[in-house]
Amino acid sequence: MGLLGKFFRFLPLGHCCKPTTTGGDSESLGPHGISAARLGIWALAYDLFNFEITSQVPEDLSRHVVSSKKAQANWYRKLVETWREAEQPPRTEEEAARLVIQTLKGHKKADVQGLLDFYGLPRPHSLVKVSAGVPTSLPQGVKFEFQTLPVDAKAVPDGDGVTVYVSTADPRESSSVPSDVQIAAIQRSEARADKNYTKADELHQKIIDAGYRVLNVQNEEILARKYRIRLRGIDAPETLMPYGQEAKEELVKLLEGKCLRVLVYGEDRYGRCVADVYCNGVFAQEIMLKKGGAWHYTAYDQRSEFARWEGEARRRQIGLWASSNPEKPWDWRKDRRQRQMTYW
Incomplete structure (x- = not known):
């Protein structure tokens, strides 16, 4: 694979594979169309x-670091080599920050931090080590599991919840799709083919009201079921609380942008699936606890590793x-x- 392909082959995961509702609102993207x-x-x-190509470092970098242009060029030369030799390029901010930190180990701390700040990447103190992997067999108490379609940023309402969609082509879902939803999906597709978008939108609203949605994933329309997820065992600050946002x-x-593996243990009083969530082999609850993004919800979960992860933060x-x-957060509520x- 050429150097250009090695640099940019991760980019489709950033936006091209993300689902959008056909005809609906799409996520706002930053410069270059990247989230x-x-x-x-x-x-x-x-x-x-x-x-x-040019042997030139970014002109504005000198505002963030103290070393000379010659030293900066040496950093970029090392980073190019590390990036090229990696099995796959970094796909998250943390992976990119680790690549920079490991490659420039031994260089001035202020320079490394300045380079990270220049790209908006996490500083060393905010990085966490991930210890838990995806379970090879279903843990005791799991009622069912599913794989989701890529998650949209707008589907995350707070630090311990997310709305996800599962394709009805999934064997577990295919047999339970209501007949009126299947019919509405067919009629909607026909209406769009006839360019009758008003009728298509009305049919899509009927599908949405039934708990489903038509998503466009890599230019393919997929009928998907909606699930609201409550991350099991943690409680994040409410968005109106300090650190909630x-x-x-x-x-x-x-x-x-990631497809999640969701292990469902039950349902809460709000109709949400109480679940453990994994993304790219990373346990979401572990990251949220280790980064100080949530409390261990001991009233509903007594896992010792959760207490240990909270203690680290x-x-x-x-x-x-x-x-x-x-x-x-439970006292605040x-x-x-x-x-x-x-008041009442």
């Missing part, structure tokens, strides 16, 4: 490729633990309910 979560990786790849953004960075004082006394009852 914000992957813009830093794209920019780094572009600059490395440009350096391979940051926790949501952390989960977006982790899940956006507490000791490092990262995420919500940067505050000396963060409010527990209880207080809100009591105030509403008092």
Whole structure:
């Protein structure tokens, strides 16, 4: 594979494979048509490729680092070699940051941090080691599992929940699609072929009301079932709480554009599937706890590793633990309910 292909073959995962509703709103993308979560990786790849051709480093880099242009060129030369030799290029901000840190090990700390800041990549102190892998057999208590279509950033409402879609071509789903949904999907396709988009939109709304949706994935229309997921065993700050927005953004960075493996244990009172979530072999709950994006929800989960992961974040004082006394989300919700009852 050529150098250009080696640099950019990860890019389709950033936007081309992401599902959009046909005729619906699509996710807003940043410069170059790349989502914000992957813009830093794209920019780094572009600059490395440009350096391979021109031997020139980015002009604005000197504003972020203290070393000379000659030293900067040496960094990029090393990064080009590391990137080329990697089995696959980095696909997440963390993977890109690790590549930079490992390649420039021994260089000035201020320069490494400045280079990471230049591309908007995580600093060393915010990186976490991942220990848990995808289970080879279903853990006790799992009722069923499924694989999702790629997740859209807008489907993540907070730091412990996500809405996902599963293709009805999945054997588990295919036998349970209501007949009126199947008929509406066929009629909608026919209406779109006739360019009767008003009728097509009405039929799609009927499909949506039934808990399904037609998604466009790599230019193929897929009828998919909607599932709302509550990440089992963690409780993130509500979006109106301190660090609530940051926790949501952390989960977006982790899940956006990825197909998830979901292990469902049950259903909560809001009709959400309570589940363990894995993306690209990474356990989502582990990342959220280690990054200080959530509490271990001990009232509903007693897994010792969850307590250990939360303890790591507490000791490092990262995420919500940067505050000396963060409010527990379950206490915050209880207080809100009591105030509403008092008001009424």
